[in-house]
Amino acid sequence: MLLSRRRWRRWRRGRPFWGGLFTILAGVWICLLPLAPLKIMLQQGVAGIPSVLMGLVMIVLGLTAWFSPAQRALAGVLTTLIATAALVLSNLGGFLIGTLLGILGGGLMFAWQPHAAAPPAAPSPTTPSHHDPQGAQP
Secondary structure, three states: OHHHHHHHHHHHHOOOHHHHHHHHHHHHHHHHHHHOOOOOOOOOOOOHHHHHHHHHHHHHHHHHHHHOHHHHHHHHHHHHHHHHHHHHHOHHHHHOHHHHHHHHHHHHHHHOOOOOOOOOOOOOOOOOOOOOOOOOOO
């Protein structure tokens, strides 16, 4: 169990996990809202198609951030644009919740940076150097 927890932690830290999670949640929220009862919906009909499509694209972008971290910048920008477009095209962006989650997730994906590899250790001052400051070699 400890080994799996370490692997999970290493996997999660090696990618923009929280940005992807917020993006997936925003996509699910925006995608499921057109399927709500008519009393909850602000508009119904053809307007539900962009909502479902934008939600599915946001889910795919969140999964892209998880499984292809190198594409995080593009996924973050597209998520932010789609979440902003959902404000107009999809019942106020899932009653603002989907839009806010999408903008937050897109920003986190765009801002995430992978851990830099540790620089090689510098030689200690007690170790004899084979380099002469005047350029002569031993």
